[in-house]
Each structure stands twice: as structure tokens, then as C-alpha cells.
Amino acid sequence: MNFTESNTLRERFHRLIPGGAHTYAKGDDQYPENMAPIIVRGHGCRVWDVDGNEFIEYGSGLRAVTLGHAYPPVIEAARRQLDLGANFVRPAMIELECAESFLSFLPKADMVKFCKDGSDAVSGAIKLARAHTGRDMVAICGNHPFFSVDDWAIGVSGMPGGVPTVTRSLTLKFNYNDLPSLKALFDEHPGRIAAVLLEAEKETSPAPGFFDGLRTLCNRYGAVFVLDEMITGFRWHIGGAQTYYGIEPDLSTFGKALANGFSVSALTGKRELMRLGGFDHDQERVFLLSTTHGAETHGLAAAMATMQVYRNEPVIDTLWQRGRRLSDGLRAAAVRANVTEYVPILGQPCCLVFGSRDLQGQPSQPFRTLLMQETLRRGVLGTSLVVNYSHSEDDIDRTIEVFSEAFVIYRRALDEGIDKYLCGRPVKPAIRPFA
Ligand SMILES: Cc1ncc(COP(=O)(O)O)c(C=O)c1O
8 A cells, every 4th residue: 555645635735624634533643654645535434545546345324324435326426416505595395305305214203303413413402402491411321432513512621721610610520320320420510410411322332221211310300301312313223222222312413324415403302492493382482403404415415325225125133243253253263363452343233343452451442553554554544444235245254354454463463562563642531632
């Protein structure tokens, strides 16, 4: 692999775009030094960069591209809609059709509002919860890394710069699978907590009774339960993780997989909350997700086509099957290379990630970088192992081969010292307070 052109372009990207990318998770600092490809095009599970390198890609579109790049039924639907106009002065029929299609997957949700980014959807949920309860604080799961770019969330992240202290003080954190930690927040801040917000699952699965207990606590203390399905939606189950696990949120938020990479997200849930964004009530109105581009028609056409594919084809089953093949193969390869405890394969099969640990068993950015260096060299690109519907069994098997070779080098680096094998500076967490 040769990254000459990508490396030459880097300076131009950084001169014009803060951080050199429009999303931090895509930044050069997330990749081994001088090995951060600039992409030209994608097809299925593959991408090609400006140097002409071809990669099997994982976590495409930051997990938004669940069917595969340039997936024909989706781009054809978007293309057809382009001929009919992108945005009007009044709602288009497709806004209703897309709402009907979306809500058909979630029998317990009554209403939906579409927007462009997941962050807006989650912030909309928080606003509704505050308006509904008349309270100002929110309790978010401290083990889940990201909910929104907005101040109420970023103010308590690892990168709180620019957020007023008073805003930061309104967001509290509880621990996943730890109901006493949530109850303690309710008890410490009586009558103050408007919303409880978390994802259904990251690398740790919900303990039996956790979500029922959380629901009970929300009922008892009068808080709105918001489930963030940005990653789990249309991946764990066609009805989201709420269907997969039988979770009963008041509001939930979707994005990513909803439109196969097109910009569509959604806030959905119970009518008594959602209607505050309308005008069929006599309470104070809530300014809910009203943006110029919120209902851009070709995005909604892409979403409808994506949902249609999910409805007609075994997308979810395939994501789980391919993921299982991948995790089984990687775990067996890790055993052969004697790195099992250093490179754990984590998460549900439909949403896998790899860990990287040093000889002391501590999470290690240098070892993560080494693994990415060796897999990139061999044609696999990704900061995760998140599959899409276009990964064939052959793609999965090739990935396992690539990782098997990388694991051998990982083992050598454990035994002989990483400096001998790592070519540049290590990667850094995307969300950190200083460069
Ligand atoms: C769980 C979760 N919630 C919300 C968001 C925000 O979505 P967006 O980046 O579309 O604003 C993300 C983004 O990665 C996410 O992973």
C-alpha cells in the first residue's frame, strides 16, 4: 500500500477544515501516521482511495452504511426523487409516507419527527423531556461515549471546551447495569431530573431486569426514559434494540442505519410527549426540530428504500451471521497467535469492535495503532469490525486472514517491544481535551 497522495493532501485538508475532517471520528489522528487514506469512492463493502488502494471497509459511514456503499435500490430511489424536487415551501407527500413506513417498525411509538443528524434527534428528546416535566437536569449513562454534539452532552464529555459551567452542572451520570447509581441521582436531586438517557447496549449486554428496573425508577421519580438507538436501530433488530430486548422507552432516537448513509435521523415515541412539538394542546409549545433541510426529499426517499430492503430481505440475520463468522474466525486466529487476552473481540456480532491491550493487560493506543497499521497494509480499513449487508463470506474470510497475519506481528511486538514494529505516533481518543 502506498499513501503518497493521501499524505500530500493532508496539509490542504487541515488548512481549510479544522481537524482535517468534518467529523472527529474520521480524523487522521484515528489512524496510524501517514496511513490515513482519503477516499474517492465506495461500492458494497469496499472503498478506493486517492492512491488507488482498495480496502475492505468496516464501520462504513460511521456505522450509517448498513447495506453497502452505492446500494442500487437506495441510490435509485434518491435519484428518482431528485427529479421531483428536493425541498418545498410546504410539506411533501413523502414526509407522511416516510413517517408511516418508519412507525410501522415500532408499534409502540405514535409519532415521529425526522431531522438530519442524530445529535439533533437526541437533543430534541431532551428538550421534550424538560418541557414535559418542567425539570432542568438530565441523567445520562456515563459508560456510553456519545449522545450529541450539543452543550448538554459535550459539556460532560472529554472535550467540554466552550460549554458554560452552568450547563455542564445540569447533566449527571449514572452507570450502565447499575440501578442503585441511577436511584442515587434521583435521591440526590429530588424533583430535578427530567430525562434518563442511554443506549441499549455497547460492549456489555443488559443485565437481566436492568431495563425493567430503569423503567420502574423513571415511573417512580417522574422522569422521561429516552433510548438512543442511533447504533442499535435497524441493526440489532428491524424494530431496534427496544424490540430485541423488550425495552419500553418513552422516546427513542434513530439515525445511521435508517437511510444507508443519507442524512436522516428520527425522534419518535409517545404521543403525549411528541405532541408538545405540535399545536393540538394548550401547554406551552416546544420548538421541536424545525429546520430548513429536515425533510429534504431525496434523503427521505433513500430512507424509505432502505427500510424496504430491511423489510424484504434478511438484512438483520445476515449482519448477525457475517459478524458471527468474523468473530469466530478472529477468536480462533487470536488463539493460534497467542494474543487472545490482548486482542479481545467485543460486542454483539452485528456490531463488533476489537480491543488492544499491552503486556500488562492495559488498554493500549500504541497496540491499537500497530494492529491498524498491519491490517491497513493488507487492505482492511476500519476502526471497528462493524459489518454491513454487502460483506460477503469471502470478504469476511479475507479479513480473518489479514488479522491472522497482523496478530503474529502483535505477538512479536508484545515479546520484543512495540517500538521495533510501530512505524509512527500512536492514535489518540477522538474526544480529548487537548490536541
Ligand atoms: C449513540 C449515538 N448517539 C448519537 C449520535 C450522534 O449522531 P450524529 O453524529 O448523527 O449527530 C451518535 C453518533 O455517533 C451515536 O453513536
